[in-house]
Amino acid sequence: MRSRxxxxxxxxxxxxxxxxxxxxxxxxxxxxxxxxxxxxxxxSDAGDGARLLAERLTRAGVRVDVRTSSTEAxxxxxSGPATVLVTTPGLVNPVxxxxxxxxxxEIRVVLVAPDARQVVLAGFYGTVGxxxxxxxxxxxxxxxxxxxxxxxxxxxxxxxxxxxxxVRCYRNGLVEFRGSGPSITLIGAADPFxxxxxxxxxxxxxxxxxxxxxxxxIWLDLHKREPDPDxxxxxxxxxxxxxxxxxxxxxxxxxxxxxxxxxGEPQNDEAQNDEAQGGGDTDSGNPLFxxxxxxxxxxxxxxxxxxxxxxxxxxxxxxxxxAEPLPVRVRAAETVRGxxxxxxxxxxxxxxxxxxQTAACLRLTEHFGMxxxxxxxxxxxxxxxxxxxxANEVRxxxxxxxxxxxxxxxxxxxNVQDLVRFVTGRQDWRQGHDEGNVT
Numbered sequence: 001m002r003s004r005x006x007x008x009x010x011x012x013x014x015x016x017x018x019x020x021x022x023x024x025x026x027x028x029x030x031x032x033x034x035x036x037x038x039x040x041x042x043x044s045d046a047g048d049g050a051r052l053l054a055e056r057l058t059r060a061g062v063r064v065d066v067r068t069s070s071t072e073a074x075x076x077x078x079s080g081p082a083t084v085l086v087t088t089p090g091l092v093n094p095v096x097x098x099x100x101x102x103x104x105x106e107i108r109v110v111l112v113a114p115d116a117r118q119v120v121l122a123g124f125y126g127t128v129g130x131x132x133x134x135x136x137x138x139x140x141x142x143x144x145x146x147x148x149x150x151x152x153x154x155x156x157x158x159x160x161x162x163x164x165x166x167v168r169c170y171r172n173g174l175v176e177f178r179g180s181g182p183s184i185t186l187i188g189a190a191d192p193f194x195x196x197x198x199x200x201x202x203x204x205x206x207x208x209x210x211x212x213x214x215x216x217x218i219w220l221d222l223h224k225r226e227p228d229p230d231x232x233x234x235x236x237x238x239x240x241x242x243x244x245x246x247x248x249x250x251x252x253x254x255x256x257x258x259x260x261x262x263x264g265e266p267q268n269d270e271a272q273n274d275e276a277q278g279g280g281d282t283d284s285g286n287p288l289f290x291x292x293x294x295x296x297x298x299x300x301x302x303x304x305x306x307x308x309x310x311x312x313x314x315x316x317x318x319x320x321x322x323a324e325p326l327p328v329r330v331r332a333a334e335t336v337r338g339x340x341x342x343x344x345x346x347x348x349x350x351x352x353x354x355x356x357q358t359a360a361c362l363r364l365t366e367h368f369g370m371x372x373x374x375x376x377x378x379x380x381x382x383x384x385x386x387x388x389x390x391a392n393e394v395r396x397x398x399x400x401x402x403x404x405x406x407x408x409x410x411x412x413x414x415n416v417q418d419l420v421r422f423v424t425g426r427q428d429w430r431q432g433h434d435e436g437n438v439t
Contacts, residue, residue, distance in 0.1 A: 016306045020299050032190065035223050040087035040112065040193050042066055042219050047196035050087075054219070056208050063216045070096035071229070073220045074103075081106040082216040084182075087193070089114040093226040097121045100182070107182040108214060112190050113158055122184050124177065127161030135189035137201040142169035144176070146209020150202030158188035185210065349409045353402045353416075360416045361398055367424055383423060394419070 032039050032048035042054035042064055054064050065082070067073040070092050077084055084100060086092060089111045098121045100109050111118065116128040135157040140147035147153075147169045156173030166177030173188040187210070192203040211217050343352045365374050368382060376399045383398075384391035397419050402412050 012306060012310050013303065016302060020302060024295065032194070034088040034091060037223050039223060040190060041221050041223075043221075045195065047194065048190075049195050050193045052195050052198045053193055053204060053207050053211075056204065057212055057217060060208065060212050061215065062212045064219055065216060066219045066221050068221055070099075070220065070222070070226060073218050074099055076218050077103050077107050080216070081214050082218050083108040083110060083211050083214045084218045084220065085110045085112070085211060086220050086222075087112045087190070088220075088222050089118045091222050091225045092118075092220070093229060094121055095229050096226065101184065103182045105178075105181060105183075108185065109182050110185045110187065110210060112193065113188055114186060115158070119160065119186060122186070124160065124166075124175070124184065124186065126175075128158060129161065129172075130158035130188065132157045135191045136171075136173075138171045138173070140169045140174075141171070142167060142174075144169060146213070147174070147206065149209055150206035153202040153206040154191035154197060154200060155187055155189050155206065157191075160186050160188065349402050349404060349406070353409060353412050356413050356416050357398050360420050363420055364398075364423060383419070387423065 034040075036048065038044035038046035038049045040048065040050045042050050043066070045051050057064055065076055067076060073084055073086075074096065076082070084103070084107060086097075086100070086109065089097060097118060101121070101123045103109065109122070111122060113131075114122065119126075119128055135154040137152045137154045138156055139152050140150065142148075144167060153170065155170040159172040160175040161172060166175050168175055170188075174185070176183060176185045178184070191197040191200070192207040192210075194203075198204040340352070343349075361374075361376065361379060362372065364370075364379060364383060365372055368386075370379065370382070376395065380391050380395035380398060383389075384394045387394070397412075397415050400412070402409050
């Protein structure tokens with residue numbers, strides 16, 4: 001019966017935990033994998049592909065130049081104005097990602113849902129928040145023409161906090177800024193580019209407007225992590241061919257000193273690096289909030305709410321039980337009968353007999369004038385000396401257990417009652433003992 005009570009207590013929590021686990025698994029399964037060949041690929045008809053967007057750009061007169069490596073994309077960008085679309089910035093080698101920010105000013109670079117480390121490599125040192133559970137579709141609230149034409153679009157999954165003179169749209173879900181080189185656009189979600197999200201909100205209008213500002217799109221279709229480049233091809237201390245001879249930019253925001261080495265760790269700006277990598281809307285000053293993902297805190301909060309709901313449903317208060325007066329007067333016989341019914345329903349034969357034995361010991365100690373905390377061994381010896389019965393039989397009657405049967409419980413309870421009555425002068429316990437009441 002104890003196991004049943006444990007099951008009734010644990011079942012609600014198990015159900016909630018199971019639902020949370022299944023929801024999390026389903027969410028992870030439904031999220032696109034950037035390493036899939038179909039993810040934002042201009043030739044894929046899959047749901048997470050981007051063929052619809054590529055065809056729309058082609059019909060609008062924009063040439064889609066598909067490249068499968070960063071070296072090819074960088075080389076293609078040298079031939080004139082273009083928009084470089086990086087659909088999987090997490091798979092681009094940090095050396096190549098930092099080289100994108102050194103392209104000439106007539107190039108536009110679009111990074112799809114970059115995280116804190118990747119935006120630092122792109123020269124953006126603002127805070128990074130998210131990712132959200134799903135992408136939201138707020139209003140653009142910015143003066144950019146293509147955003148105004150698209151209206152609400154699902155661009156808000158990651159957010160990019162204030163940095164300087166950048167243009168902000170979709171509640172910081174789309175940020176555009178310019179350093180010493182190209183124009184950099186950060187968009188916080190991949191949904192506007194996907195086939196299965198094209199007809200939702202103004203997604204495809206936003207993506208097409210974002211990529212059609214130049215007559216050519218260099219589409220980096222990368223689906224595996226790039227190895228480190230050959231140092232002979234990209235020396236670590238090589239200056240950008242589009243930077244000033246002394247290595248400094250015009251406004252100081254895109255300088256080599258600020259961006260740091262090609263591995264992506266900015267130098268001489270530790271505070272900005274910590275802010276970018278801490279990111280998010282959580283308390284960056286408390287390491288406990290950064291040690292676990294937001295889903296862990298959401299799960300703990302849900303379990304706490306489930307515990308409160310269980311307590312409310314069971315009409316139980318939280319904390320230790322307190323004594324309260326009964327609203328009505330209850331007869332003692334009804335109380336005993338009700339308590340006995342509870343014991344019977346729970347199958348608590350041992351507890352039932354222990355209750356009777358405790359009451360018997362208390363009554364006997366009062367009868368003999370002994371302290372209430374007298375040990376059972378001492379009380380049994382005293383009762384045996386008075387009654388003349390063996391001490392082990394008295395000890396068994398006042399402290400022995402009971403077999404798992406109602407008949408054994410009835411015999412043991414009767415034996416305890418007869419002993420108390422005999423000692424207090426109301427009945428001859430020897431008669432009951434001779435009849436087999438003492439086991």
